[in-house]
Amino acid sequence: MDGRELVERLRRVVGDRWLLLDEHDLRTYESDGLLQYQQVPRLAVLPGTADEVRECVAACAQADVPWVARGAGSGLSGGALPVKDGVLIVLSRLTRILEVDLDNGRVCVEPGVTNAAVSTAVAPDFFYPPDPSSQIVCTIGGNVAENSGGAHCFKYGFTTNYVTGLEVVLPDGELVTIGGKELDTPGYDLLGAFVGSEGTLGVATKIWLRVVPVPEATRTLVAFFDSTRQAGEAVSAIVQAGIVPGAIEMMDATTIKATEAMAHAGYPVGRGAALLVELDGAEAECDAQFTEVTRICADQGSDDVRVSRDEAERALFWKTRKAAFPAMGRISPNYFVQDGVVPRTTLPDVLVRIDELAAEYGLTVANVFHAGDGNLHPLVCFDAAVEGQAARAEELAGRILDVCLEAGGSITGEHGVGVDKRKHMAKMFAEDDLAAFQRLRCAFDPDGRANPGKVMPTPRLCGEVPGVYRQHPLEAAGLAERF
Amino acid sequence: MDGRELVERLRRVVGDRWLLLDEHDLRTYESDGLLQYQQVPRLAVLPGTADEVRECVAACAQADVPWVARGAGSGLSGGALPVKDGVLIVLSRLTRILEVDLDNGRVCVEPGVTNAAVSTAVAPDFFYPPDPSSQIVCTIGGNVAENSGGAHCFKYGFTTNYVTGLEVVLPDGELVTIGGKELDTPGYDLLGAFVGSEGTLGVATKIWLRVVPVPEATRTLVAFFDSTRQAGEAVSAIVQAGIVPGAIEMMDATTIKATEAMAHAGYPVGRGAALLVELDGAEAECDAQFTEVTRICADQGSDDVRVSRDEAERALFWKTRKAAFPAMGRISPNYFVQDGVVPRTTLPDVLVRIDELAAEYGLTVANVFHAGDGNLHPLVCFDAAVEGQAARAEELAGRILDVCLEAGGSITGEHGVGVDKRKHMAKMFAEDDLAAFQRLRCAFDPDGRANPGKVMPTPRLCGEVPGVYRQHPLEAAGLAERF
Structure with missing residues (x-):
């Protein structure tokens, strides 16, 4: 099958409207959330059903043409970067929620359903825990590809802990079912291998997810500290006390400054670190643990602990945290989002080492991260208009990963390897x-x-x-x- | 390499003492916990280090001879059944605990370490949650091979949720590391695929496990009901109330009778069902939820709820539950342990269907199971001395699996496929x-x-x-x- 035949075959599968050949149309898909890599694909298809996906993949197999599957394109590692002479299979039309079975705590969705839509579909009694900051736009298909995490993954686990079954089109066009609605089906656990395989083993067309009951109570606080070291020690003390917060997030001085300029939450600009701690569970448990967390934060040097008084204030605390990436644009023309993991106990030392490296490179590095998991997101700020600064920033981002590895950590916590890593x-x-x-x-x-x-x-x-x-x-x- | 050369090579690797060739010695290993399959291996080796394991596997690869790895041999699906003309690699000498890092909640062990020894090594502040009934003897290597579960897996998850890294000897003798001490390392998640692969992808020589803090409080009760249907509805009501017990186990009338004869816990012989519920977590949470569980059990028809007053009584409740399999020997000369899963909501109907099938076959089926997971362990009782009864019992056990599948369930919950399934x-x-x-x-x-x-x-x-x-x-x- 030559290129022309492939195009005609794909046109028959998806219809004229959903086959994009024009470079202007295709430019929409030239990158994902990692902007420093760009590649316009040769063509894109937007299949409307699982069966159309299977036929597109089978056509590529017969033509021996490479392909890339894409959801919302919000990924941060270039995992959905198109291949120059390949086909881009865009799954954004596959947005049906196929089954909601709350009695058994299961939802079955198509890959183009957004992360937030899953929780909406099972509200108000249930929710879907993995919550990337991009949850309003990112899709479950993309979450499965990257094994996405989020602020609540410290307590609740990652995407891989919630996928119980997948219908997958393999690269040769075969359709197989892996796992199912039940937990722990017999045979090899291929599920684990597919979740996080970044689209290199096949494309999921149907996804069974586990959803869990909304906890009876949620309590959120923000504690301010003089330094990230103090805040880091508070994190260790909380965890060592046997408390497993729903989320435990840290922002450093630079991040506090940037987010305050955008979210106006009244955060004290100039403080060294903010620690957002959310406890959830049974009412009685929450109250008891909340008292203990407040005491631990004070013991570790926080003289400013703010407790959310209502849902609006809780939402404001979270808005401030989730605004960290976009807010950085207010203090720096450009930035790289790095993603590394270190053992929790090494956090204070690693943060100092990152500060030293930033000084050595003459660049600003802001730190905002999932502290419970030791999952760092250093934001390396630079100005692309200054000759050589982008290259220096990229080198610094790489050095930060080396520091993570030396501390016994990992080069990515939740953004995936993609092209970037x-x-x-x-x-x-x-x-x-x-x-x-x-x-x-x-x-x-x-x-x-x-x-x-x-x-x-x-x-x-x-x-x-x-x-x-x-x-x-x-x-x-x-x-x-x-x- | 011919057979003689292989024997000599293995002898050089493990030493004369740890190479078994004599049929009398080898008979020890002719089966695992599933006694109806027996096969004496051609020879057995007991390597003392990971490196010796690697050399044994490499020798088998060169000789093109099949091999089976074995831990304690307590598995119930025949997963460790030897191959007639193959080598049995017994891992019981690899019992070193290589690292205990409580700050990061990790333990690194060799495969021959017993399940219970992991919890002992991290006591009193931490524990290792997956707890097969055989935990005193079964090994972590075997747990990894079978993705073993246990009574506490409803709340805490299975082996696969606790393994963060493996050092594995592949069948060609190559030694690779999959995952590591950290959660969620980059690249394909081969860990999930190896855990539960029943020794068909390689043999683990080093295992990194996650351990978790011992909960502040534990409360245990046993509620007695007139029927398994009532008890099953209590299970659904507890879970729908958003309560996630540490364990929630059911025993039917036959099991109550058998275990009482052995454990003397004062259980009322003649009652239709016993439900053991254990809550753990923060003291305040436990107390609040305990009141609710007690109320739910009463609402669903239990007029006899017994709360453990101290650790000794709690241990007695558990001893009674864990004695269920051996106790069955008191009421039946032989029995098969079946292992199937059904959606929790179908439990009451499936139990009725199993009773009907038992009546049809004229055999007794006792039910004892992890009710929260819908993981049934029907014990099909028979007398091997009665002509044809073993075959009828095996057929009935198969029919029970068909019922599980019809209900949307699975053929195994935690015992694995092995030869049996x-x-x-x-x-x-x-x-x-x-x-x-x-x-x-x-x-x-x-x-x-x-x-x-x-x-x-x-x-x-x-x-x-x-x-x-x-x-x-x-x-x-x-x-x-x-x-």
């Missing part, structure tokens, strides 16, 4: 460990057509002997002439 | 879904040497084209002459 994978994994990943990839996508160039540090072809790879043909020769 | 896999999965499992298997064990004949319904060879398989050579021609 591939180069760091070899720092974290031995060659044999990467080869183990490649075995899985090759089992499901032997021809490397599904989201090529993501996750793995070097694109490789699957050989017949496991562990032996050749250069990927996309790198060796362009596919442009195929169209 | 292979034949049922095709009832639950479509051919394409099973082929997806096989892709994973072939990616890591293309020659089918690791625990062959388990999990998958028909043994197959990995072809060069995914999805195309040939007959497994072990079935086609014996390997006996190789030795």
Whole structure:
């Protein structure tokens, strides 16, 4: 099948309206939330049903053309970056909620349903815990691809802890069901491997999710400290007291300043750190633990603990936290969002080391993060108009990851590897460990057509002997002439 | 490498003392906890270090001889059943606890460490939640292989929710690290796929586990009901009230009678059902919820709710529950332990259907189970001395699984597929879904040497084209002459 035949076949599958060939239309999809990488795809399709997705993937398989699946494009690691001579499969039309079964705590959705829509569908008694800051726009399909987290994942776990089943189109066009509505189906747990595989093993067309009862009570406070070290020690003390907050988030001085300018929550600009702690659960438990958290914050040096008096104030606390990324635009023309993980106990030392590195590079680094998980989101500020500053900022962002690795941590907590972190994978994994990943990839996508160039540090072809790879043909020769 | 060379090579690896060739010695290992399957292995090795395990597996790879890894052999699905002409790798000497890091809530152990020893190593402030009834003897390596559960998994999750990293010897003798001490490392989540793979993808030599703080308070009660239907409705009412008990276990009339004869807990023989409910968490939460659970049990018809007054009484409640399997020996010469899952809301109807089937077969079926998870453990009683009764009992056990599947459930909750449930896999999965499992298997064990004949319904060879398989050579021609 040549390029022209592929286009006609895709047109028959999705209809003329949902096949995009014009560069102007395609430019919408040139990047995801990670703006420093851009690539216009050769064409895009917007299938309307699972069956159309399957037919699009099968057509790409027959034409031997690579493809990338995309949800809302809000990802921050370039996981949905199109491939130059490939097809982009946009899933934003697959927005049906197929089943709501509250008796068994399950929801079945199509991949284009937004994260927030799942909680809305099961409100007011249930909710879907993983809550990326982008939850109003990001899709469940994208959440599954990246194993997305969020502020409440410290207590509640990540996407992988809530997906019980997937209907998946494999790269050869086969439709399979992995897991189901029940927890823990027999056979290999391929679910875990698919969740977080960043679109390289196939594309989910139906997703069974576990939802949980809304806790009886929620209590939220913000405590201000002189330093992130003090706040970090408060985090350790809270966790060591056996308290598992629903969320425990930290913002440093730079972030407080930036967010206050945007959200006007009355936060004291100039303080060294803010710690947002949310407790949820049974009323009685919340009250008892809330007293203890307040005491711990005071013991660790906070002289300013603010308790939300009503739902409006609680919403304001959260708005301030969730505004951190956009707010940074007020104090810096450009910034990189980094995503690294460190053991919780090393947080204070790692934050000091990041400050030292920022000084060495002459750049500002703001820190806002999921403190309970040790999941840092340093925002490396720079001005792209200043010659060489973007490159210096990117180098600094890489050095910060090295610090995370030296502390025994990881190069990504919840944003995924995508194109952005591939180069760091070899720092974290031995060659044999990467080869183990490649075995899985090759089992499901032997021809490397599904989201090529993501996750793995070097694109490789699957050989017949496991562990032996050749250069990927996309790198060796362009596919442009195929169209 | 011929059989003689393999024996000599293994002898050099583990030393003469830890190589078993004598049939008398080998008979110890002829079955696991599932006694109806027996097979003496050709030889057994007991390596003392991870490196020795790696060398044993590599030797088997070079000799192209199949092998089975075994922990304590307490599994109930025949997952550790030896292969006739294969090597049994017994991991019971790998009992070192390599690291205890309570600050970060992690423990690193060798596979032969028992489940209970992990909790002991982190006591009194922490514990390891997954708690199979066999926890005093069963090993963490076996728990990882079977993704073992236990009474507290309703609230706390299964083994897969606690393993953060594995060092694994792959079937070709390669040593790889999957995951690590941190949660959510980048790259494919192979951890999920390895946990529960029943020894068919490799053998774990080092296991990082998450441990959690011991809850501040624990309250335990047993409520007696006239029928399992009443007790089942109490379970639904408790869960719908938003209460997540640490454990919620049901025993039917037959089980009450059998366990009372053994444990002497003063349980009222003749009552239709006993519900054991354990709440744990913050003191204040426990007290509040305990009052509610007591009220719900009374509302659903229980006129006899007993609250444990001290740790000794709580231990007695649990001893009674955990004695259910051995106690059944007092009322029946033989029994099969079945393991199936149903959606919690269907529990009352499924229990009635099981009673009807038992009557149809003229056999007694006792029910004791993790009610919160809908994870049934029907004990099908029979007398092997009566001609044909064992076969009828096995047929009935299969029919019970069909009932679980019709209710939208699963053929195993926590005991695994092993040899016992292979034949049922095709009832639950479509051919394409099973082929997806096989892709994973072939990616890591293309020659089918690791625990062959388990999990998958028909043994197959990995072809060069995914999805195309040939007959497994072990079935086609014996390997006996190789030795």
